[in-house]
Amino acid sequence: xxxxxxxxxxxxxxxxxxxxxxxxxxxxxxxxxxxxxxxxxxxxxxxxxxxxxxxxxxxxxxxxxxxxxxxxxxxxxxxxxxx
Numbered sequence: 001x002x003x004x005x006x007x008x009x010x011x012x013x014x015x016x017x018x019x020x021x022x023x024x025x026x027x028x029x030x031x032x033x034x035x036x037x038x039x040x041x042x043x044x045x046x047x048x049x050x051x052x053x054x055x056x057x058x059x060x061x062x063x064x065x066x067x068x069x070x071x072x073x074x075x076x077x078x079x080x081x082x083x
């Protein structure tokens with residue numbers, strides 16, 4: 001299965017959100033403070049739609065988590081920070 005993973009990373013004085021899509025997405029960075037993921041179908045036609053919908057769900061969950069933990073601002077979402 002393909003996964004969509006959202007992570008929040010603390011870097012120095014700021015928090016960054018990262019979305020990765022793939023069979024085994026991972027972050028090398030050790031500053032991960034929040035992580036959530038969902039699986040999507042392998043069918044190419046449906047994967048793009050599924051990935052977008054899941055990304056929106058994960059973003060909302062991450063916003064809620066950040067509010068609960070009094071994190072004031074998370075920098076824009078990056079895609080695949082390992083590039």
